[in-house]
Amino acid sequence: xxxxxxxxxxxxxxxxxxxxxxxxxxxxxxxxxxxxxxxxxxxxxxxxxxxxxxxxxxxxxxxxxxxxxxxxxxxxxxxxxxxxxxxxxxxxxxxxxxxxxxxxxxxxxxxxxx
Amino acid sequence: xxxxxxxxxxxxxxxxxxxxxxxxxxxxxxxxxxxxxxxxxxxxxxxxxxxxxxxxxxxxxxxxxxxxxxxxxxxxxxxxxxxxxxxxxxxxxxxxxxxxxxxxxxxxxxxxx
Numbered sequence: 207x208x209x210x211x212x213x214x215x216x217x218x219x220x221x222x223x224x225x226x227x228x229x230x231x232x233x234x235x236x237x238x239x240x241x242x243x244x245x246x247x248x249x250x251x252x253x254x255x256x257x258x259x260x261x262x263x264x265x266x267x268x269x270x271x272x273x274x275x276x277x278x279x280x281x282x283x284x285x286x287x288x289x290x291x292x293x294x295x296x297x298x299x300x301x302x303x304x305x306x307x308x309x310x311x312x313x314x315x316x317x318x319x320x
Numbered sequence: 321x322x323x324x325x326x327x328x329x330x331x332x333x334x335x336x337x338x339x340x341x342x343x344x345x346x347x348x349x350x351x352x353x354x355x356x357x358x359x360x361x362x363x364x365x366x367x368x369x370x371x372x373x374x375x376x377x378x379x380x381x382x383x384x385x386x387x388x389x390x391x392x393x394x395x396x397x398x399x400x401x402x403x404x405x406x407x408x409x410x411x412x413x414x415x416x417x418x419x420x421x422x423x424x425x426x427x428x429x430x431x432x433x
Contacts (some may be wrong), residue, residue: 239421248425249364251411262420297363299421306371308354309412309421311364 210312211297218318224286231280231300238284239299239309248296255281256303278303284315288319322347324424332394332430333401334408341427342400343411353394354421355410364410381405405410416429 211230219225231238237255253263257276266273270289277282284290295316299309327342345351354389355367368379375387394411411424 241423249423251420251422254420301421306352307426308366308369310366311356313363 210298210300210310212296212312212315214315215278215313216316216318218320221319222287225288225298225317226236227283227298227317229281229283229296229298229312231281233279234311235300235302235310236278237301237303237309238281239301240281241297241299242294243297243314244294252283252296256268260279264293269312274280284318288317292309293303293318321414322351322413322422324411324422326409326411326427328427330428330430331427333415333431334432335403335424337431338402339396339398339401339405339429341409341411343394343396343413343423343424344392345394345413346392347413347415350413352384352414353385354414355383355394355396355425356410356412356423358382358408358410360407360427367396367409401429401431403431405429 211302213228213269220239236257242250252265255275257275273283295314297314298312301309325344329353353370357367358363358364368377369405370377378384383398385394387394400406408426408428410426412421414421
């Protein structure tokens with residue numbers, strides 16, 4: 207398996223624009239997590255899904271953020287409108303159901319909002 | 321709610337020095353414990369994990385960690401660090417039968433050649 211795949215790797219956008227980040231989890235994994243990493247706040251969980259259903263979105267900072275998982279192999283994180291303070295690295299991770307399983311991370315998307 | 325604390329924000333060592341990074345968690349039940357490493361500009365990778373059994377677990381690249389249940393700790397160790405160990409290290413907890421991973425704030429390790 208190619209691992210968790212995220213796209214794009216880098217995104218530079220102007221304030222006010224819509225940004226969509228994409229993630230393909232590892233095949234067979236039924237949990238998908240979206241994290242945001244900044245110097246100030248470290249690694250924050252934004253939302254996670256189980257079997258394509260959002261389970262906990264309490265980490266989503268504002269209504270400007272939304273996430274979907276239309277099927278088991280694809281998820282998006284959308285920011286509309288984007289703001290400079292959204293600049294961060296966004297990681298997607300996936301995990302298989304089970305008592306003893308770890309999360310596998312994608313390479314991340316570095317978002318810069320100017 | 322679970323939480324994870326890491327003792328040091330930034331550790332600076334010379335090559336060949338010994339390393340110990342502290343991690344404590346707060347959760348009363350059974351947990352799974354992890355250390356992840358993030359090399360500069362890269363994603364998080366699993367270094368080692370504890371699920372059950374021997375509380376001393378060995379991971380990749382000569383790292384090991386010891387789970388001390390009574391202290392709610394899972395400290396990471398390496399007897400002799402290398403320059404290539406320069407990275408950020410994250411401790412994480414997953415409650416047994418739980419779904420989410422809770423990460424600590426991370427410890428940045430700088431190894432001087």
